[in-house]
Amino acid sequence: xxxLLIFPSPAPPELAQALDxxxxxxxxxxxxxxxxxxxxxxxxxxxxxxxxxxxxxxxRLCRSIRSGDIHVGSVLLLVxxxxxxxxxxxxxxxxxxxLHPFHPIELEARLKHLFRRTGQAERAEVIEYGPLxxxxxxxxxxxxxxxxxxTYMEYELLKFLAQHxxxxxxxxxxxxxxWGYDYFGGxxxxxxxxxxxxxxxxxxHAGLIQTVRSVGYSFGTSRWV
Amino acid sequence: MSREQEYVLRTxxxxxxxxxxxxFTDVLGQLKSVAISPAELDAVFEEGVQFDGTAIDxxxxxxxxxxxxxxxxxTFELLPWAKADEPSGRMFCNIENLDGTAFEGDPxxxxxxxxxxARGQGYTFFAAPEAEFFxxxxxxxxxxxxxxxxxxxxxxxxxxDVSSDLRKTTIxxxxxxxxxxxxxxxxxxxxxxEIDLRYTEALDMAxxxxxxxxxxxxxxxxxxxxxxxxxxxxNGVQGSGMHTHLSLxxxxxxxxxxxxxMYGLSTTxxxxxxxxLHHAREITAVTNQLVNxxxxxxxxxxxxxxxxxxxxxxxxxxxxxxxxxxxxxxxxIEYRGLDGTTNPYLAFSLILAAGLRGINxxxxxxxxxxxxxxxxxxxxxxxxxVEPLPRSLHEALDVMEESKLAxxxxxxxxxxxxxxxxxxxxxxxQAQVTxxxxxxxxxxx
Numbered sequence: 001x002x003x004l005l006i007f008p009s010p011a012p013p014e015l016a017q018a019l020d021x022x023x024x025x026x027x028x029x030x031x032x033x034x035x036x037x038x039x040x041x042x043x044x045x046x047x048x049x050x051x052x053x054x055x056x057x058x059x060r061l062c063r064s065i066r067s068g069d070i071h072v073g074s075v076l077l078l079v080x081x082x083x084x085x086x087x088x089x090x091x092x093x094x095x096x097x098x099l100h101p102f103h104p105i106e107l108e109a110r111l112k113h114l115f116r117r118t119g120q121a122e123r124a125e126v127i128e129y130g131p132l133x134x135x136x137x138x139x140x141x142x143x144x145x146x147x148x149x150x151t152y153m154e155y156e157l158l159k160f161l162a163q164h165x166x167x168x169x170x171x172x173x174x175x176x177x178x179w180g181y182d183y184f185g186g187x188x189x190x191x192x193x194x195x196x197x198x199x200x201x202x203x204x205h206a207g208l209i210q211t212v213r214s215v216g217y218s219f220g221t222s223r224w225v
Numbered sequence: 226m227s228r229e230q231e232y233v234l235r236t237x238x239x240x241x242x243x244x245x246x247x248x249f250t251d252v253l254g255q256l257k258s259v260a261i262s263p264a265e266l267d268a269v270f271e272e273g274v275q276f277d278g279t280a281i282d283x284x285x286x287x288x289x290x291x292x293x294x295x296x297x298x299x300t301f302e303l304l305p306w307a308k309a310d311e312p313s314g315r316m317f318c319n320i321e322n323l324d325g326t327a328f329e330g331d332p333x334x335x336x337x338x339x340x341x342x343a344r345g346q347g348y349t350f351f352a353a354p355e356a357e358f359f360x361x362x363x364x365x366x367x368x369x370x371x372x373x374x375x376x377x378x379x380x381x382x383x384x385x386d387v388s389s390d391l392r393k394t395t396i397x398x399x400x401x402x403x404x405x406x407x408x409x410x411x412x413x414x415x416x417x418x419e420i421d422l423r424y425t426e427a428l429d430m431a432x433x434x435x436x437x438x439x440x441x442x443x444x445x446x447x448x449x450x451x452x453x454x455x456x457x458x459x460n461g462v463q464g465s466g467m468h469t470h471l472s473l474x475x476x477x478x479x480x481x482x483x484x485x486x487m488y489g490l491s492t493t494x495x496x497x498x499x500x501x502l503h504h505a506r507e508i509t510a511v512t513n514q515l516v517n518x519x520x521x522x523x524x525x526x527x528x529x530x531x532x533x534x535x536x537x538x539x540x541x542x543x544x545x546x547x548x549x550x551x552x553x554x555x556x557x558i559e560y561r562g563l564d565g566t567t568n569p570y571l572a573f574s575l576i577l578a579a580g581l582r583g584i585n586x587x588x589x590x591x592x593x594x595x596x597x598x599x600x601x602x603x604x605x606x607x608x609x610x611v612e613p614l615p616r617s618l619h620e621a622l623d624v625m626e627e628s629k630l631a632x633x634x635x636x637x638x639x640x641x642x643x644x645x646x647x648x649x650x651x652x653x654x655q656a657q658v659t660x661x662x663x664x665x666x667x668x669x670x
Contacts, residue, residue, distance in 0.1 A: 139235045139236060151403060199405045
């Protein structure tokens with residue numbers, strides 16, 4: 001059986017024990033470089049990432065996985081109760097999560113659940129909001145049934161906004177969530193891209209992205225309002 | 226393969242793109258293009274496209290061998306003017322040597338290198354140009370004298386409709402390519418128009434200017450006329466420039482802004498402005514690179530030939546706009562010397578380097594100039610400490626050749642090549658007998 005990637009290294013003893021007893025093969029890595037150098041030929045089948053006292057390191061690794069730096073089937077995030085709030089708007093960084101400390105039976109159930117799904121044909125993920133449609137599998141977006149020609153960053157920004165209609169994001173949040181931690185350049189980059197997106201959406205639909213004065217931007221309206 | 230590249234590959238497949246144009250810019254600022262088919266795209270992302278450097282003006286050197294064009298996937302745009310059944314896209318490229326090092330003659334990487342230096346100090350550099358240009362009737366191809374559209378017909382209303390329609394189509398196309406337009410209007414001179422782009426980071430803006438020039442010309446050509454950014458195409462009326470608004474950010478903060486000092490221009494902003502002014506004469510050969518560029522400066526209007534700054538003085542090279550209260554982000558300076566024929570990658574590199582020199586060496590900004598410099602004699606201007614910009618390409622090249630800043634900023638290769646190329650252009654011009662001379666001298670002497 002292919003091993004699971006565990007972060008950090010050394011793995012927390014209770015996790016190592018649960019995995020060993022459940023018969024899961026695993027390897028722990030201290031950072032992205034090690035995860036990359038020890039990656040099996042056809043990628044990691046999955047990863048268990050522990051967001052411990054320094055959750056930022058864990059999120060950074062998740063982001064690298066999501067950006068395709070290393071190949072990982074599914075990501076299970078273990079997170080302490082004190083850090084639950086940090087999951088907000090990072091849902092795309094993991095496939096499932098489990099409270100840490102965990103109950104071994106729960107961990108086992110989640111692992112089986114995750115890896116039973118892996119390998120099955122995934123349903124094309126689609127976002128639909130009013131005139132806007134986005135197919136996340138093919139990277140295509142349409143407005144009023146007509147294709148939108150977007151650059152990669154415009155697409156990523158629109159996707160993020162459209163996934164959270166009605167929610168107001170600060171420019172800093174958008175910068176860190178869409179561009180990533182390592183992006184150099186200030187929040188003005190966000191303004192530039194929002195303006196670009198609006199010009200591509202056309203006058204009629206430019207209002208889908210609203211400017212919230214001295215706060216940031218929001219997309220559409222929440223379905224709960 | 227990066228995610229950006231995957232995104233492009235997928236889009237090309239999903240949208241049935243038939244042709245991908247790889248764009249790059251030569252030293253003189255002319256757009257070049259190599260077209261590839263979608264089937265090659267994967268390999269091109271991996272390996273680049275090899276081509277003969279000597280085949281391209283500006284990149285040629287006697288002993289030069291092949292170079293590689295490497296497309297920047299983040300710049301992929303579908304071309305809005307492509308036929309519906311033949312979608313095509315474009316990407317800007319960096320040019321590399323075969324060993325993978327940056328090609329010294331690639332203006333885009335020269336700008337990237339200079340932006341990287343600014344980045345090392347924590348700065349992001351933003352630019353917003355106001356591009357002016359003329360539309361002319363194509364008329365008889367053999368007759369190269371420009372015929373303005375506005376005068377081309379008896380029916381002024383009809384003809385002015387043509388040019389405003391051209392401008393409208395151009396703006397729609399720019400917006401469709403993610404290049405937002407802030408304002409556009411008919412300029413002073415017959416058939417002269419202006420399109421102001423909304424600020425972006427300088428590399429994107431240099432790419433945008435290259436796209437803008439193409440789109441403006443293309444739309445005009447489709448309608449049977451032509452557009453020109455030539456700085457001074459007509460005698461007796463204002464020429465075309467490219468006033469450009471500049472600002473420097475440190476993260477979220479506009480470092481030119483300080484509400485507690487005069488005009489809201491911070492110490493850093495004053496030093497940057499001082500640097501730009503101090504080195505303005507050295508960079509003019511690049512910001513105004515044609516023989517013709519200097520005829521625009523001779524007209525005493527919106528083309529400021531004097532190295533000075535002011536809040537409101539059209540004879541000064543740099544304007545510090547008076548700002549609305551409560552908009553700290555909009556602090557900026559306007560460099561009014563540029564014209565639309567410049568290579569934007571090189572021009573932005575030099576302006577940035579001059580400004581950073583001002584900051585790093587703590588230059589003092591001279592006092593604001595409130596007199597109309599056009600009305601002073603050379604002697605009076607010297608007394609107020611104001612120097613003129615070079616009066617000809619020849620003089621500008623002489624000043625540039627002595628400039629350590631220009632040499633360092635552009636790199637030896639481009640610096641030497643540019644001087645050599647432009648000296649040849651000047652020599653060729655000098656050898657011409659102009660209509661002015663014939664009119665004035667032929668029968669009199």
